[in-house]
Amino acid sequence: MPEITINELEAAINFWRARSPSSGDELSLCKEASALSKPYALMIVQRRTSVPSDGLDPGALDAFEAYRRAMHG
Numbered sequence: 001m002p003e004i005t006i007n008e009l010e011a012a013i014n015f016w017r018a019r020s021p022s023s024g025d026e027l028s029l030c031k032e033a034s035a036l037s038k039p040y041a042l043m044i045v046q047r048r049t050s051v052p053s054d055g056l057d058p059g060a061l062d063a064f065e066a067y068r069r070a071m072h073g
Contacts, residue, residue, distance in 0.1 A: 003050040004064060009040045012067040032063035 013036045020030035029037060039051055039060055053061060 002053055004053050004056070005050045006040065006043050006048070009036055009043070009051075009064070012036050012064050013040060015067050015070070016063065031059070032066065035059035035063045 013033050016030055016033040016036065020032070022029055028034070035057070039056055043049075043051060053064070056064065
């Protein structure tokens with residue numbers, strides 16, 4: 001499976017945040033942005049610049065693929 005860069009993950013998170021802004025008193029992220037934020041945070045902590053797409057959990061992979069389809073058709 002192809003690698004997903006940290007920049008791509010950040011763009012996907014921003015896409016979902018713009019599409020479905022944080023809500024509620026606690027300002028929770030939408031489920032897609034939340035799913036993507038976990039591997040994004042791990043990449044930062046581990047100082048990684050990319051992650052294999054098959055390394056994402058199903059929720060994060062679904063959110064990323066939906067973002068990619070929305071951006072690239």
